[in-house]
Amino acid sequence: MEDIKKDKNTAAQPVIDSKIPEGPIAEKWTNYKAHQKLVNPANKRRLDIIVVGTGLAGASAASSLAEMGFNVLNFCIQDSPRRAHSIAAQGGINAAKNYQNDGDSVYRLFYDTVKGGDYRAREANVYRLAEVSNNIIDQCVAQGVPFAREYGGLLANRSFGGAQVSRTFYAKGQTGQQLLLGAYASLNRQIQMGKVKSFNRYEMHDVVIIDGRARGIIARNLVTGKLERFAAHAVVIATGGYGNTYFLSTNAMACNCSAAMACYRKGAYFANPAFVQIHPTCIPVHGDKQSKLTLMSESLRNDGRIWVPKKLEDAKALQAGKKKGSDIPEEDRDYYLERRYPAFGNLVPRDVASRAAKERCDKGFGVNNTGLAVFLDFSESIERLGLDVVRQRYGNLFDMYEEITDVNPGELAREINGTKYYNPMMIYPAIHYTMGGIWVDYELQTSVKGLFAIGECNFSDHGANRLGASALMQGLADGYFVLPYTIQNYLADQITVPHFKTNTPEFDEAEKKVQAHLDHLMNIKGKRSVDSIHKELGHIMWEYVGMGRTKEGLETALKKLKELRKEFETNLFIPGSKEGMNIELDKAFRLNDFITMGELIAYDALNRNESCGGHFREEYQTPEGEAKRDDENYFYVSCWKYNGTDEVAPTLIKEPLHYEAIKVQTRNYKS
Amino acid sequence: MESNISFTLKVWRQAGPKEKGAFKDYEMKDIPTDTSFLEMLDILNEQLVEKGEEPIVFDHDCREGICGMCSLYINGHPHGPATGATTCQLYMRRFHDGETITVEPWRSAAFPVIKDLMVDRNAFDKIQQAGGYVSFNCGSAQDANALPIPKTAADEAMDSASCIGCGACVAACKNGSAMLFVSAKVSQFALLPQGRAEAARRVKAMVSKMDELGFGNCTNTGACAAECPKNIKLSNIARMNREFLCAKFKD
Numbered sequence: 001m002e003d004i005k006k007d008k009n010t011a012a013q014p015v016i017d018s019k020i021p022e023g024p025i026a027e028k029w030t031n032y033k034a035h036q037k038l039v040n041p042a043n044k045r046r047l048d049i050i051v052v053g054t055g056l057a058g059a060s061a062a063s064s065l066a067e068m069g070f071n072v073l074n075f076c077i078q079d080s081p082r083r084a085h086s087i088a089a090q091g092g093i094n095a096a097k098n099y100q101n102d103g104d105s106v107y108r109l110f111y112d113t114v115k116g117g118d119y120r121a122r123e124a125n126v127y128r129l130a131e132v133s134n135n136i137i138d139q140c141v142a143q144g145v146p147f148a149r150e151y152g153g154l155l156a157n158r159s160f161g162g163a164q165v166s167r168t169f170y171a172k173g174q175t176g177q178q179l180l181l182g183a184y185a186s187l188n189r190q191i192q193m194g195k196v197k198s199f200n201r202y203e204m205h206d207v208v209i210i211d212g213r214a215r216g217i218i219a220r221n222l223v224t225g226k227l228e229r230f231a232a233h234a235v236v237i238a239t240g241g242y243g244n245t246y247f248l249s250t251n252a253m254a255c256n257c258s259a260a261m262a263c264y265r266k267g268a269y270f271a272n273p274a275f276v277q278i279h280p281t282c283i284p285v286h287g288d289k290q291s292k293l294t295l296m297s298e299s300l301r302n303d304g305r306i307w308v309p310k311k312l313e314d315a316k317a318l319q320a321g322k323k324k325g326s327d328i329p330e331e332d333r334d335y336y337l338e339r340r341y342p343a344f345g346n347l348v349p350r351d352v353a354s355r356a357a358k359e360r361c362d363k364g365f366g367v368n369n370t371g372l373a374v375f376l377d378f379s380e381s382i383e384r385l386g387l388d389v390v391r392q393r394y395g396n397l398f399d400m401y402e403e404i405t406d407v408n409p410g411e412l413a414r415e416i417n418g419t420k421y422y423n424p425m426m427i428y429p430a431i432h433y434t435m436g437g438i439w440v441d442y443e444l445q446t447s448v449k450g451l452f453a454i455g456e457c458n459f460s461d462h463g464a465n466r467l468g469a470s471a472l473m474q475g476l477a478d479g480y481f482v483l484p485y486t487i488q489n490y491l492a493d494q495i496t497v498p499h500f501k502t503n504t505p506e507f508d509e510a511e512k513k514v515q516a517h518l519d520h521l522m523n524i525k526g527k528r529s530v531d532s533i534h535k536e537l538g539h540i541m542w543e544y545v546g547m548g549r550t551k552e553g554l555e556t557a558l559k560k561l562k563e564l565r566k567e568f569e570t571n572l573f574i575p576g577s578k579e580g581m582n583i584e585l586d587k588a589f590r591l592n593d594f595i596t597m598g599e600l601i602a603y604d605a606l607n608r609n610e611s612c613g614g615h616f617r618e619e620y621q622t623p624e625g626e627a628k629r630d631d632e633n634y635f636y637v638s639c640w641k642y643n644g645t646d647e648v649a650p651t652l653i654k655e656p657l658h659y660e661a662i663k664v665q666t667r668n669y670k671s
Numbered sequence: 672m673e674s675n676i677s678f679t680l681k682v683w684r685q686a687g688p689k690e691k692g693a694f695k696d697y698e699m700k701d702i703p704t705d706t707s708f709l710e711m712l713d714i715l716n717e718q719l720v721e722k723g724e725e726p727i728v729f730d731h732d733c734r735e736g737i738c739g740m741c742s743l744y745i746n747g748h749p750h751g752p753a754t755g756a757t758t759c760q761l762y763m764r765r766f767h768d769g770e771t772i773t774v775e776p777w778r779s780a781a782f783p784v785i786k787d788l789m790v791d792r793n794a795f796d797k798i799q800q801a802g803g804y805v806s807f808n809c810g811s812a813q814d815a816n817a818l819p820i821p822k823t824a825a826d827e828a829m830d831s832a833s834c835i836g837c838g839a840c841v842a843a844c845k846n847g848s849a850m851l852f853v854s855a856k857v858s859q860f861a862l863l864p865q866g867r868a869e870a871a872r873r874v875k876a877m878v879s880k881m882d883e884l885g886f887g888n889c890t891n892t893g894a895c896a897a898e899c900p901k902n903i904k905l906s907n908i909a910r911m912n913r914e915f916l917c918a919k920f921k922d
Contacts, residue, residue: 067808142812146829153819185804252733
């Protein structure tokens with residue numbers, strides 16, 4: 001540990017204050033709550049808070065802050081708060097309830113999360129997350145969230161990757177939906193009571209800073225096309241991740257990073273952008289017209305075997321459509337995960353499974369028309385367990401797969417020499433979640449005073465890799481149980497500040513700048529559609545800043561991104577006018593920020609000369625192809641500071657990590 | 672397996688809520704059948720933008736059938752010909768070469784058109800705001816396992832709670848009734864002990880808001896449940912009527 005603390009790179013850097021409370025890890029949050037400043041009920045009524053976003057983090061924060069008495073302005077880009085992309089989360093939510101009596105505890109959840117994050121998360125934040133996880137389950141049950149139950153009437157649990165206990169609570173395969181609808185219900189109650197004002201189909205375009213504090217936002221009404229001003233004593237952004245930088249991802253179509261980029265350009269540091277999670281089991285890209293990727297639950301890897309052909313000519317025949325997966329006999333199949341990782345086989349962690357699929361496809365063994373797919377085969381498990389049992393476990397996923405691809409994975413295709421071959425699924429990795437995000441301190445405040453970031457859009461709890469069923473936990477922890485406390489510590493000395501007016505020079509200037517930017521986009525009048533440029537961005541990102549990164553590749557990416565920005569600036573075409581609704585203008589505004597985001601990811605990936613979690617630099621691997629972390633030199637959070645223009649590279653500031661409770665070790669997948 | 676089809680799209684175009692709308696025909700050539708319906712519209716929009724025309728506006732977001740954002744009345748059916756699926760889960764292999772495909776927005780007095788195929792479903796939010804919740808403040812909940820709930824009740828509540836709020840039920844109903852949507856939420860809470868304390872207040876508030884917002888009455892045709900992409904059952908409406916009557920009797 002000593003050598004880690006003596007991080008030589010951190011000399012001469014601006015000091016970053018993460019405001020971690022004193023005391024042993026298990027007492028930090030209790031100590032914080034005991035000593036923080038509070039706002040009394042009469043004064044809460046005098047304070048306004050803007051919450052941007054209505055996903056798990058945004059909706060839970062907006063409703064909780066309103067319940068406490070603050071006046072909340074809540075914004076979403078969809079037509080209703082209920083549609084935020086948290087709704088699509090399938091698997092479940094973790095909590096350290098230990099209802100299964102299997103040895104779970106707050107410490108164990110904390111430990112698993114830090115280890116799963118490859119030792120790049122902040123200890124104190126993660127411990128607090130584990131601590132409040134139990135309150136979340138209580139809160140959601142009280143809201144009427146219909147979690148799965150046992151016959152005795154008590155809550156059911158399932159196990160998930162990266163844990164040795166069953167601590168995941170779930171509602172069918174729709175846990176995100178039910179948790180979000182629970183938060184939406186609480187939000188609705190506050191809207192009805194007049195404590196929350198809800199603005200749907202509004203998109204935040206900028207944050208307004210007055211005397212160094214965030215005091216409002218400029219948002220565009222997506223129906224009228226008009227810019228509007230909103231003022232408040234504090235601004236909270238809960239606007240999700242930046243996965244759509246890659247064009248194709250499992251994110252929803254409207255997910256974007258523009259609100260986060262607006263904060264970044266106003267001085268909020270952006271932390272660990274290179275930490276992007278790639279999920280191995282998605283339905284592959286089927287053509288160049290595809291708009292998004294669909295995730296197939298990770299649970300399929302429990303009974304499915306992943307393979308590609310051994311012979312290149314078989315792969316070629318598959319790619320040409322001359323053969324089907326079931327035509328290839330057992331002896332010609334390469335179960336590459338079982339071959340490479342005999343101990344874990346098909347159940348290696350997400351990042352390892354993803355990279356192995358890419359390796360095979362890069363060598364030409366891909367099995368669909370694009371050459372970017374591998375098989376996930378249930379023949380062996382159907383023979384072993386019977387189709388009924390397999391369908392009981394995965395029937396809904398089989399049906400979903402069939403609807404999309406017209407192939408039924410449970411269908412017997414042929415029998416060769418007594419071996420039965422069923423139609424295999426095709427899968428391929430896809431961008432799924434972003435661990436990086438706006439830098440926040442222990443109070444979830446960004447480096448701009450009065451500006452807070454919660455949920456996926458901050459960087460705080462997942463380090464370099466997120467465990468399954470932890471995203472929902474973090475979003476709700478931030479919104480229900482952390483921010484409502486910590487924001488008071490900031491607001492306590494703001495009670496004498498009257499309600500803000502929006503006719504100040506700062507608002508004038510911010511609106512003028514946004515308007516000028518929108519006018520500029522409309523006036524480029526080039527030849528290319530937003531989507532065509534966004535697809536190009538996606539190709540660059542996937543090719544050079546995706547699963548396997550190299551110094552040369554990243555430098556190429558930065559060069560290509562510069563060219564792409566020029567193409568965007570000179571050859572973009574948006575039909576229609578800026579008056580009224582213009583969906584192409586909406587997308588163009590977001591794409592401009594995706595390009596900046598892409599550069600940020602590349603800068604960070606280039607700086608981080610190690611492989612850890614979702615960030616894999618091919619130069620830094622063991623002879624067996626495992627990730628090689630460098631705790632000596634990279635045991636820090638990389639915080640990127642904007643330098644006033646997108647043309648200039650951002651400045652790196654390091655927040656060194658200090659581990660007290662956990663010993664930093666190498667993750668081991670072999671035994 | 673994959674093949675290409677060509678067809679005519681008849682799409683409702685309307686510049687704004689107060690403008691007059693009309694169908695416009697578009698010839699679609701060589702569309703792969705493994706394209707989703709919305710991706711097919713993306714292709715058309717890309718072609719329109721290339722020609723300098725304004726793209727067709729339609730609501731969509733998650734594209735995996737859960738957010739409830741997508742709508743579209745396709746060939747006379749909300750969410751098109753597939754059952755138990757939303758428009759975003761619909762693939763072109765459901766259609767034939769040479770066919771004419773008619774695409775309209777949801778038609779309902781309570782869902783005014785915003786532009787082209789996009790409608791305003793804010794009325795649904797308003798109904799939920801009237802009572803679709805359990806009234807308690809964050810932090811006051813007891814331990815999650817303190818109150819056992821029979822598995823059958825929890826499962827049934829989950830089925831009702833699966834509603835995605837897309838509005839297909841209203842679009843399918845000749846009366847423009849929102850009974851299936853409202854009853855799904857009323858049922859979820861009626862089935863769970865957490866929801867019982869204010870069950871009477873809830874059902875009265877939600878029904879009265881529904882009536883106020885211009886949704887039609889239910890005449891038991893069952894079109895809503897037949898077209899529901901999430902298979903929300905008609906029995907929810909029966910349960911809501913029972914809850915409503917009981918609540919009124921108590922008054």
